[in-house]
Amino acid sequence: MFSVTVRDHMMIAHSLSGEVFGPAQRLHGATFVVDATFRRAELDADGIVVDIGAATEALRAVLADLGYRNLDDEEAFAGTNTTTETLARFVADRLADRARIGALGEGARELDGLVVTLRESHVAWASYERRL
Amino acid sequence: MFSVTVRDHMMIAHSLSGEVFGPAQRLHGATFVVDATFRRAELDADGIVVDIGAATEALRAVLADLGYRNLDDEEAFAGTNTTTETLARFVADRLADRARIGALGEGARELDGLVVTLRESHVAWASYERRL
Amino acid sequence: MFSVTVRDHMMIAHSLSGEVFGPAQRLHGATFVVDATFRRAELDADGIVVDIGAATEALRAVLADLGYRNLDDEEAFAGTNTTTETLARFVADRLADRARIGALGEGARELDGLVVTLRESHVAWASYERRL
Amino acid sequence: MFSVTVRDHMMIAHSLSGEVFGPAQRLHGATFVVDATFRRAELDADGIVVDIGAATEALRAVLADLGYRNLDDEEAFAGTNTTTETLARFVADRLADRARIGALGEGARELDGLVVTLRESHVAWASYERRL
Amino acid sequence: MFSVTVRDHMMIAHSLSGEVFGPAQRLHGATFVVDATFRRAELDADGIVVDIGAATEALRAVLADLGYRNLDDEEAFAGTNTTTETLARFVADRLADRARIGALGEGARELDGLVVTLRESHVAWASYERRL
Amino acid sequence: MFSVTVRDHMMIAHSLSGEVFGPAQRLHGATFVVDATFRRAELDADGIVVDIGAATEALRAVLADLGYRNLDDEEAFAGTNTTTETLARFVADRLADRARIGALGEGARELDGLVVTLRESHVAWASYERRL
Numbered sequence: 001m002f003s004v005t006v007r008d009h010m011m012i013a014h015s016l017s018g019e020v021f022g023p024a025q026r027l028h029g030a031t032f033v034v035d036a037t038f039r040r041a042e043l044d045a046d047g048i049v050v051d052i053g054a055a056t057e058a059l060r061a062v063l064a065d066l067g068y069r070n071l072d073d074e075e076a077f078a079g080t081n082t083t084t085e086t087l088a089r090f091v092a093d094r095l096a097d098r099a100r101i102g103a104l105g106e107g108a109r110e111l112d113g114l115v116v117t118l119r120e121s122h123v124a125w126a127s128y129e130r131r132l
Numbered sequence: 133m134f135s136v137t138v139r140d141h142m143m144i145a146h147s148l149s150g151e152v153f154g155p156a157q158r159l160h161g162a163t164f165v166v167d168a169t170f171r172r173a174e175l176d177a178d179g180i181v182v183d184i185g186a187a188t189e190a191l192r193a194v195l196a197d198l199g200y201r202n203l204d205d206e207e208a209f210a211g212t213n214t215t216t217e218t219l220a221r222f223v224a225d226r227l228a229d230r231a232r233i234g235a236l237g238e239g240a241r242e243l244d245g246l247v248v249t250l251r252e253s254h255v256a257w258a259s260y261e262r263r264l
Numbered sequence: 265m266f267s268v269t270v271r272d273h274m275m276i277a278h279s280l281s282g283e284v285f286g287p288a289q290r291l292h293g294a295t296f297v298v299d300a301t302f303r304r305a306e307l308d309a310d311g312i313v314v315d316i317g318a319a320t321e322a323l324r325a326v327l328a329d330l331g332y333r334n335l336d337d338e339e340a341f342a343g344t345n346t347t348t349e350t351l352a353r354f355v356a357d358r359l360a361d362r363a364r365i366g367a368l369g370e371g372a373r374e375l376d377g378l379v380v381t382l383r384e385s386h387v388a389w390a391s392y393e394r395r396l
Numbered sequence: 397m398f399s400v401t402v403r404d405h406m407m408i409a410h411s412l413s414g415e416v417f418g419p420a421q422r423l424h425g426a427t428f429v430v431d432a433t434f435r436r437a438e439l440d441a442d443g444i445v446v447d448i449g450a451a452t453e454a455l456r457a458v459l460a461d462l463g464y465r466n467l468d469d470e471e472a473f474a475g476t477n478t479t480t481e482t483l484a485r486f487v488a489d490r491l492a493d494r495a496r497i498g499a500l501g502e503g504a505r506e507l508d509g510l511v512v513t514l515r516e517s518h519v520a521w522a523s524y525e526r527r528l
Numbered sequence: 529m530f531s532v533t534v535r536d537h538m539m540i541a542h543s544l545s546g547e548v549f550g551p552a553q554r555l556h557g558a559t560f561v562v563d564a565t566f567r568r569a570e571l572d573a574d575g576i577v578v579d580i581g582a583a584t585e586a587l588r589a590v591l592a593d594l595g596y597r598n599l600d601d602e603e604a605f606a607g608t609n610t611t612t613e614t615l616a617r618f619v620a621d622r623l624a625d626r627a628r629i630g631a632l633g634e635g636a637r638e639l640d641g642l643v644v645t646l647r648e649s650h651v652a653w654a655s656y657e658r659r660l
Numbered sequence: 661m662f663s664v665t666v667r668d669h670m671m672i673a674h675s676l677s678g679e680v681f682g683p684a685q686r687l688h689g690a691t692f693v694v695d696a697t698f699r700r701a702e703l704d705a706d707g708i709v710v711d712i713g714a715a716t717e718a719l720r721a722v723l724a725d726l727g728y729r730n731l732d733d734e735e736a737f738a739g740t741n742t743t744t745e746t747l748a749r750f751v752a753d754r755l756a757d758r759a760r761i762g763a764l765g766e767g768a769r770e771l772d773g774l775v776v777t778l779r780e781s782h783v784a785w786a787s788y789e790r791r792l
Contacts, residue, residue: 001524001525001526002481002484002485002522002523002524002525003522003523003525004480004481004520004521004522005520005521005522005523006519006520007386007518007519007520008519009385009386009387011288011292011293011294011384011385012292012293013277013278013291013292013293013334014277014293016178017178018178020178020180020183020185020186020237021178021183022185023331023332024275024332026332026333026334027277027333027334028275028276028277028293028331028332028333028334029275029276029277029278029292029293029294029295030275030293030294030295031293031294031295031296031384031385032295033385033386043479043481043482046412046413046414046416046417046477046479047476047477047478047479047481047482048416048477048479048481049481049522051416051417052480052520053416053418054416056519056520067287067292068287068288068290068292069290069291069292070277070290070291070292080179081178081179081180082179083175083178083179083180084136084184085134085136085175085179085180085181086175086179088134089134105416120275120295121273121275121295121297122139122271122273122297122782122783123138123139123140123188123273123782124136124137124138124139124184124188125136125137126134126135126136126137126181127134127135127137128133128134129133129134129135130133139782141781141782141783143684143688143689143690143780143781144688144689145673145674145687145688145689145730146673146689148442149442150442152442152444152447152449152450152501153442153447154449155727155728156671156728158728158729158730159673159729159730160671160672160673160689160727160728160729160730161671161672161673161674161688161689161690161691162671162689162690162691163689163690163691163692163780163781164691165781165782199683199688200683200684200686200688201686201687201688202673202686202687202688212443213442213443213444214443215439215442215443215444216400216448217398217400217439217443217444217445218439218443220398221398252671252691253669253671253691253693254403254650254651254667254669254693255402255403255404255452255650255669256400256401256402256403256448256452257400257401258398258399258400258401258445259398259399259401260397260398261397261398261399262397265788265789265790266745266748266749266786266787266788266789267786267787267789268744268745268784268785268786269784269785269786269787270783270784271782271783271784272783280574281574282574284574284576284579284581284582284633285574285579286581307743307745307746310676310677310678310680310681310741310743311740311741311742311743311745311746312680312741312743312745313745313786315680315681316744316784317680317682318680320783320784344575345574345575345576346575347571347574347575347576348532348580349530349532349571349575349576349577350571350575352530353530369680386518386519386535387518387534387535387536387584388532388533388534388535388580388584389532389533390530390531390532390533390577391530391531391533392529392530393529393530393531394529403650405649405650405651407552407556407557407558407648407649408556408557409541409542409555409556409557409598410541410557419595419596420539420596422596422597422598423541423597423598424539424540424541424557424595424596424597424598425539425540425541425542425556425557425558425559426539426557426558426559427557427558427559427560427648427649428559429649429650463551463556464551464552464554464556465554465555465556466541466554466555466556516539516559517537517539517559517561518535518537518561519537544706545706546706548706548708548711548713548714548765549706549711550713608707609706609707609708610707611703611706611707611708612664612712613662613664613703613707613708613709614703614707616662617662650667651666651667651668651716652664652665652666652667652712652716653664653665654662654663654664654665654709655662655663655664655665656661656662657661657662657663
């Protein structure tokens with residue numbers, strides 16, 4: 001099994017609902033350093049899982065829709081806690097949509113799976129893994 | 133599949149038995165930077181795998197029982213080589229105990245698995261993965 | 265010249281005023297991984313610049329006053345752009361105050377200087393350096 | 397499941413064939429920071445997956461055959477695009493050969509699998525995972 | 529004193545002349561992860577050293593002239609060993625040129641100095657520091 | 661001003677004397693990831709500060725005298741607290757000795773200064789800087 005990972009980041013504001021979140025119930029923010037990993041059993045004719053340039057561009061486009069925003073005001077997350085876990089799934093699902101429509105190249109339709117990791121600090125991060 | 137990881141560290145002395153260890157048979161020590169990863173198929177009602185605060189607290193408590201000690205003198209490790217691999221399993225098992233008694237929150241009883249990684253330097257680390 | 269550095273982090277929301285900031289003029293947020301470096305020409309009688317435990321505690325206390333907040337609503341920053349540079353100076357000045365009142369130990373009164381670095385992502389950070 | 401990882405690096409020149417590679421079709425180069433992960437269900441009698449010293453030595457030997465070379469001139473890669481993915485597989489296969497002939501110690505014959513990750517920059521990396 | 533640092537990278541081929549370089553006399557290559565640090569005694573009216581976006585753009589432009597090339601064929605380096613140190617100076621001097629012509633913003637004309645660090649691996653890097 | 665840095669590590673046991681050290685008064689240990697930075701105003705005829713290979717070898721030799729030892733039993737540290745700061749100075753002074761006798765190459769006699777940083781964990785490190 002092969003994989004390729006690209007990294008980018010986004011900076012957002014949000015608050016979290018639920019006593020378990022303590023002070024994070026207040027409006028605050030985060031830089032999420034985001035790693036998107038693309039998995040595939042065999043390489044394509046060029047010898048790659050996915051073009052690193054195309055993968056970087058796809059990740060940048062997905063994060064551009066989230067970054068420099070207060071997620072509490074975004075319709076896409078109405079009624080949802082924008083936890084690190086939830087955002088990892090959101091980014092993975094948007095990347096899966098892009099792979100499906102060919103934005104990651106024709107070969108990317110052969111991808112087996114995707115993992116997205118959001119690092120919220122040097123001591124905490126969350127991941128979501130899904131099939132394609 | 134979702135996961136959440138928290139990081140902490142411990143500083144210990146120990147020696148290792150067996151010719152394979154070369155100079156590490158002498159009493160020496162290590163800083164282990166410890167990553168504890170909690171895995172779960174679905175998020176709980178708050179949208180999390182486990183509360184990052186509770187996970188951090190549980191890891192700190194487990195490491196506090198080991199840190200600033202000479203592991204050669206600890207009963208828990210009598211007759212055991214305290215290799216990085218063995219210590220990764222020890223930490224994972226103690227975290228599993230805590231999850232089982234509810235110290236990671238009620239939701240944490242739904243955790244599927246656990247990975248503990250101990251980084252002994254910038255060029256070597258070991259992991260242990262188990263079900264919960 | 266000796267130095268000791270300790271690391272912690274804070275998660276805040278804010279917006280920045282001025283065309284130069286582009287999309288960062290909107291309410292967004294950041295995780296700042298904060299490194300506080302304490303400098304001293306000679307070590308004290310214990311052989312240290314400053315106790316790492318005390319330095320860690322001082323940094324945690326300073327960051328606790330900022331973290332999990334919308335800095336746009338904090339009086340301390342009224343009329344100030346809370347850029348990474350400005351926040352680095354703010355944290356350094358608060359640590360200097362603590363050193364002066366002995367919160368970093370008696371020896372810390374002999375500190376020569378202080379550097380505070382705030383990392384806002386894996387690709388950008390800012391520092392402020394001052395005398396004590 | 398246990399694993400042990402060791403890290404080293406190599407510095408090579410190469411070019412890549414195929415329009416998808418854009419400017420990387422020109423002769424250029426890369427530092428690959430290489431992580432080799434060895435997996436095993438149970439520890440050996442010494443309490444290890446594989447001796448970290450032996451693993452480090454094996455990785456160094458494999459990389460020494462590639463480093464400080466123009467891979468476009470190497471027979472081993474004639475007709476192959478030396479993408480990060482392809483090189484990850486090459487390194488993994490050479491390590492598997494060494495495990496098979498006992499260069500990683502007798503116990504290493506019990507290894508279950510191997511993952512090799514090549515980091516080409518702070519924002520992109522690739523992995524290959526195989527059984528042993 | 530304040531500073532702001534931005535990070536990018538380039539991937540190049542080259543060879544080094546001189547017995548001291550051993551195997552690096554052969555054509556090989558490197559990824560250089562490049563940190564550009566801008567220093568200034570006082571912040572500008574916006575509360576910044578330099579706009580992080582403009583600094584990132586300037587660094588990207590300078591590295592674009594070097595990346596994906598065999599530096600042995602570049603006229604700019606004829607008769608020069610393209611060591612990590614030499615390249616750090618080259619990048620710093622090009623950034624200084626850009627600051628001078630206003631490409632980093634009007635305020636950047638007040639910059640006091642510049643440090644460029646090129647990381648060639650996880651275990652070696654070089655820096656060049658100059659006034660502006 | 662130019663600099664070159666090389667990284668290695670050592671694993672030691674020790675205890676620290678003085679109430680300020682709390683639990684670190686017990687026998688424990690540390691991995692120190694060690695960065696040695698060599699500074700020089702002008703490059704030598706080869707275009708370098710110091711040969712990275714020679715610098716790496718010198719650092720390895722200095723650390724080999726300390727690693728895999730209980731520093732409480734080493735004569736070199738009798739009556740001295742082996743704090744991170746003290747060890748940084750010790751390593752720097754040993755590297756200075758080596759530079760003086762030509763072990764870093766003839767050109768290294770032109771070095772202006774040296775900084776040694778010991779990272780004891782992901783959240784704490786210490787440095788010592790001296791002239792040569």
